[in-house]
Amino acid sequence: MLTKLISKVCPIFMVPENNPVNEKKYLGDKKNDPSIYEDKNNKYIYPLVTFKDDQVIIEKLCLIDFKGDNIYKGIELQQVKQGDIIYYIVLMGRWDEESDIYYTKGVNLDENKYKSLLNKVTLYESDSINVEFYVNEKGIDVYLSLRDKENRLIEFKIKENKRKVDSFGLIAPVGIMSNNPDKFPIIYLRKFNMVEQKGTDIFVKVDGKNLDPIKLFPLCNFKKVYLARYSYFNNIKELNHNFKGIMEPIEINNDVDEININQCIYSINMNNGHPEIKYVKRVSNNSEMRITFSPSIPDIISLKDNSEVRGHFSVSDDEVRGIMGGVYLLKRNKDSINFQINPQKGWQPMPGKLWMKTYLWNCDIKILDEKLQVESKWSRIS
Numbered sequence: 001m002l003t004k005l006i007s008k009v010c011p012i013f014m015v016p017e018n019n020p021v022n023e024k025k026y027l028g029d030k031k032n033d034p035s036i037y038e039d040k041n042n043k044y045i046y047p048l049v050t051f052k053d054d055q056v057i058i059e060k061l062c063l064i065d066f067k068g069d070n071i072y073k074g075i076e077l078q079q080v081k082q083g084d085i086i087y088y089i090v091l092m093g094r095w096d097e098e099s100d101i102y103y104t105k106g107v108n109l110d111e112n113k114y115k116s117l118l119n120k121v122t123l124y125e126s127d128s129i130n131v132e133f134y135v136n137e138k139g140i141d142v143y144l145s146l147r148d149k150e151n152r153l154i155e156f157k158i159k160e161n162k163r164k165v166d167s168f169g170l171i172a173p174v175g176i177m178s179n180n181p182d183k184f185p186i187i188y189l190r191k192f193n194m195v196e197q198k199g200t201d202i203f204v205k206v207d208g209k210n211l212d213p214i215k216l217f218p219l220c221n222f223k224k225v226y227l228a229r230y231s232y233f234n235n236i237k238e239l240n241h242n243f244k245g246i247m248e249p250i251e252i253n254n255d256v257d258e259i260n261i262n263q264c265i266y267s268i269n270m271n272n273g274h275p276e277i278k279y280v281k282r283v284s285n286n287s288e289m290r291i292t293f294s295p296s297i298p299d300i301i302s303l304k305d306n307s308e309v310r311g312h313f314s315v316s317d318d319e320v321r322g323i324m325g326g327v328y329l330l331k332r333n334k335d336s337i338n339f340q341i342n343p344q345k346g347w348q349p350m351p352g353k354l355w356m357k358t359y360l361w362n363c364d365i366k367i368l369d370e371k372l373q374v375e376s377k378w379s380r381i382s
Contacts, residue, residue: 021322041273044249
């Protein structure tokens with residue numbers, strides 16, 4: 001508590017928050033009044049809220065920002081796994097706000113995924129990306145070399161000599177760059193570390209020319225650090241991809257507490273004969289991500305005309321509760337329903353407006369018998 005207070009009073013101190021949402025207090029114990037429903041009971045739910053896995057598993061990543069080159073200003077190295085094979089992806093951030101992405105042969109990448117996050121990207125398959133990437137009790141030991149599209153030799157090296165690895169967790173602010181998002185990226189870096197200046201062997205070079213790694217002005221956990229960071233335990237999910245089409249009802253039994261739909265598990269709360277969704281979770285790669293709603297998402301097809309439900313949600317990663325929170329709103333008008341989700345609470349390493357708050361998921365629904373005609377999409381709001 002004291003360190004959080006210091007970071008707010010004195011901005012030269014950056015103190016991370018692993019769980020910025022007090023989930024128990026933020027969610028409370030809200031329940032839907034049964035009077036919001038028509039008298040007829042219902043036996044269907046609709047998977048309007050979903051998690052999907054990223055196409056590749058990012059096992060480790062390292063980012064470094066620098067100055068002194070006229071094309072590039074930052075490097076992100078990713079060690080990824082696809083089909084039990086290790087590959088490497090290198091994202092080169094450019095001064096013109098575009099990104100060049102280099103990757104080793106064999107990995108299957110979706111260019112549209114990168115465009116939805118980074119806007120303007122170009123992908124290059126590389127014959128040779130030389131990487132050594134280790135994390136031990138003294139920190140990171142990483143080296144990268146590759147030839148860029150101009151045949152320039154790009155290199156960087158970081159070797160820490162810490163007394164201990166001082167990790168924390170955060171949702172990476174990748175989504176801040178997206179102009180036209182098609183999902184909400186929850187890139188939770190559970191074992192995230194800033195590279196300390198003290199005792200670290202570090203360089204960035206282009207064709208042998210030494211560039212200047214940027215030093216971060218705020219102290220991170222009261223230590224001088226570079227604008228270089230890494231993570232070696234990540235849980236990456238994509239929340240609510242944009243969707244347009246017909247959604248079929250999923251029938252449930254009255255005695256069912258959970259149901260698995262497309263690898264997502266939905267917790268069912270029966271409210272006077274009406275199935276509500278308390279949480280949605282996805283378990284993959286030995287990690288669970290969960291979004292919990294308070295009150296539960298109501299039985300939308302049974303809502304009375306002109307009814308409205310407002311609530312909170314919280315996102316958790318395994319035992320780490322409250323990595324992100326926000327609000328939701330659901331309204332019915334005759335046979336039309338509008339469902340909105342807006343993140344409101346989180347932590348980010350840079351000052352200014354919280355990037356998550358600029359994301360709004362809007363879902364317009366038409367009831368067609370027991371089916372739903374759905375059009376949902378994310379947008380950025382001011």
